[in-house]
Amino acid sequence: MSVLFEELDYRPTPIGALSLRRRRDIALGIDVFEIKLGDEYLMSSLFTASEIALARLGLEALPGGSLDIVVGGLGLGYTARAVLEHQTVGSLIVVELLEAVIDWHRGGLLPLGPGLVGDARCRLLEGDFFAAAGSAAGFDPGAPGRRFDAILVDIDHSPDALLDDRSAGFYRPDGLRALATHLKPGGLFGLWSNDKPDQRFTDRLSDMFAEAWAEPVTFHNPLQERPFTQTVYLARTASGSSPRA
Secondary structure, rough: OHHHHHEEEEEEEEEEEEEEEEEEEEOOOOOEEEEEOOEEEEEEOOHHHHHHHHHHHHHHOOOOOOEEEEEEEEOOOOHHHHHOOOOOOEEEEEEEEHHHHHHHOOOOOOHHHHHHHOOEEEEEEEHHHHHHOOOOOOOOOOOOOOOOOEEEEEEOOOOOOOOEEEHHHHHHHHHHHHHHOEEEEEEEEEEOOOOOOOHHHHHHHHHHHEEEEEEEEEEEEOOOOEEEEEEEEEEEEOOOOOOOO
């Protein structure tokens, strides 16, 4: 049996002290991996339904094959793995700000790491997703200006609850408009949120994209023994046209 608790790594980062912990949940009989930023929990392997749904809902809304996908935020790897489970995916770039998180996957400290690193379709890139989204060059250093079939983001807690104030502009009209330029015609933007659907943000997406909607994702919380609802926002660019001005 695993030891009940261990801190696997601890590092200072530009946005605070980052730690990776593993603990044994006796009641569930599983090992739980958790990432904390300072005293704040960023993610837990106990709660992955909405991270997986971000990939599933995004890719189900896309036709065709050999899809080119960007995931913003690596975390524990559940969104990236769910993307790669779709045989329609031809390439995946995962943009992660924190070097430590990429190291944990490449070094095998996290259970999903070997599968991500070993998939030839997948590249893990250290970088600032939000800066790339606002730039002309975009997300692929080897192909500036490259456009993608889907860009799926799981970084901040919600459009209003940010890990770092520098990402605030991304959720405003100019930021969303810049993000849309990196999508192919008919391409999809997906965003994870820890909160229930917010009609105000859905309306903002509708102003920038050809269509937009929110998908609530409800799952059982084993710690509180009750259902919990998070959200995946989805927005699609118009086929054959540029993002809205």
